[in-house]
Amino acid sequence: MSKTVLFVLGILVPVTAFLDLSTIIEKLWPQESDGVFGPVARIPYHDLLNDNLYIDPFVLRSMQEYGFFYVVDIPGYNASIELDYMKEFFSLDEKVKDKLAIKRHNPDNINAYRGYCPGLNDVESTLQFKNVFNIGPHETRAPFYDETEDSALEKLRYDCQEANVWPDTDDCVFDKGFKEVFQGGFELRRGIARAFVRSISRALKYPDLPSLFTEDEFSAMGLRKYPARQMKNTNMYSDFDGELLRELEHIDSTVTVLSTFHNEGLQMLYKNEYWDAPVSGDNAFIVNIGKLVDDIIDNKMLSVRHRVLEVDFTRYSITYFLGPSFDADISKSMTGWITEAGHKYQVFGEWIKDYLGAIELFYY
Numbered sequence: 556m557s558k559t560v561l562f563v564l565g566i567l568v569p570v571t572a573f574l575d576l577s578t579i580i581e582k583l584w585p586q587e588s589d590g591v592f593g594p595v596a597r598i599p600y601h602d603l604l605n606d607n608l609y610i611d612p613f614v615l616r617s618m619q620e621y622g623f624f625y626v627v628d629i630p631g632y633n634a635s636i637e638l639d640y641m642k643e644f645f646s647l648d649e650k651v652k653d654k655l656a657i658k659r660h661n662p663d664n665i666n667a668y669r670g671y672c673p674g675l676n677d678v679e680s681t682l683q684f685k686n687v688f689n690i691g692p693h694e695t696r697a698p699f700y701d702e703t704e705d706s707a708l709e710k711l712r713y714d715c716q717e718a719n720v721w722p723d724t725d726d727c728v729f730d731k732g733f734k735e736v737f738q739g740g741f742e743l744r745r746g747i748a749r750a751f752v753r754s755i756s757r758a759l760k761y762p763d764l765p766s767l768f769t770e771d772e773f774s775a776m777g778l779r780k781y782p783a784r785q786m787k788n789t790n791m792y793s794d795f796d797g798e799l800l801r802e803l804e805h806i807d808s809t810v811t812v813l814s815t816f817h818n819e820g821l822q823m824l825y826k827n828e829y830w831d832a833p834v835s836g837d838n839a840f841i842v843n844i845g846k847l848v849d850d851i852i853d854n855k856m857l858s859v860r861h862r863v864l865e866v867d868f869t870r871y872s873i874t875y876f877l878g879p880s881f882d883a884d885i886s887k888s889m890t891g892w893i894t895e896a897g898h899k900y901q902v903f904g905e906w907i908k909d910y911l912g913a914i915e916l917f918y919y
Contacts, residue, residue: 591748591830592823596624597839599869603750606756614830615758615856622859623843626747626812626833635742638732638816644722645686645780649673655688656718660662668775668911669693669717684801688778690741693718699715701731712881714724715773741776741866741875744812744819744840748774748877751810751842753789762888767851770880781863781870791865796829801870802863807845808910814873824860832861846848850894879903 561803596617601610602610603626617624655671674685696718721734749768756764781801784791789903793800793847801820815835816819822829849858863870879885881904900906 590833591620591825591831595621595833597627598624600626600629600747602745603754606750606753607745611651611754611758614751614754618755618844618856620857621823622857623823623832623841625833625839627839628742629838629840632743632838634816634835637736637814637873638871639663640729640736641778641780641873643729644733644778647722647724651724654720657689660899664720665712666717666720670720679803679863684782684784685782686782690719690737690776691717692741692745692774692779697826707905708902710906712772713787713909715881715904736777737778738871743774745771745774745877746798747812747840747842747874748810753875754869755856756757759852759889761852764852764889767879767883767885767903768877770882771877772881772904773911774877776873776875777874779870779874783867783869784865787865793862798829800807800862801865801867804860804862807843807876808847809879810848810877811843811845812840812875812877813843816871818866818868818870818872820870821868822862822864829862847885847894847896850896851888853881853888853890853892878907881907 594617596613598610598614603614614624626746652671652673656664657666657668657670657672659667660671660673664670666776669689669691672689678708695715722730724730729758752765752768756762787799790798792798793804795804804824813821813835813898817834817836819831819832819834821832821841823832832841841862844856844858846858849856881902883903884901885894885903885906886901888894896906
């Protein structure tokens, strides 16, 4: 199959001979769309997962200019099914959900991260007001470590490999459907995140980058419910511009695949101003990277700062995070510079311990 390289939108684009260039540009880079984020790239799922080279410059350009892009046209996926299961789960009796709660909320349970995390109900004191159900890549627990012989790092490796917990109600149809839908949703997002890593490794000519993500012991998918709040406090206002927020301003750490469904409120920082990000809708995901990954790739992309405005309805979202392998060296960038994390940590497993400790105290 013959290939050509075309200079489009200031970037070099390899295009197979049979592809119609105008269709590609309109699909991946809709220049005439409304809003400041109208030009954000829309990458077809099939082309991303199949490593079609023509998408790489569009992914790169969108990530460098805006810090995110959309994955669209996902065969067999309908976000409304996930949303319906989320709503049904979060409406279960608290006694049922408590059986799945992490040990911070239910001392009888052994999991620290995988499971249900009820939101703090004291709106006067909480910065974050949400309920979360966390899902990971493991269905069975790793073999137990030897306290007398194994290192602290091996204990941490064991802790990171918590097995998932799933609803066990009187409705076996719901239980089975919930587990199957979100197991499938986890695999779908993991595939997208890994394909994105491969794309940026090609675009930036960092062939060793995917090797840092061969395992994903602590990848995580969080089903999130943000209940409508009846009260407000000073902690809920932005220090940046005074806006009332549902989710505080922050930058992620690893690779993020986000579903906002049709819920508005997400804003991305662009040229020192927050703008509304188009929703992901029924058949798309939003993809971005965080500071840790951006450092590894020599800060050649934008780890975008974002937030969620306070809204007057109960808001749902799903956030998937793909981190490097437990043993991945995060101390240096792809060109050998010491990363910010590298001043304290050598491998990702060491970093994740402190990061998760801070997250647990802050959010839960």
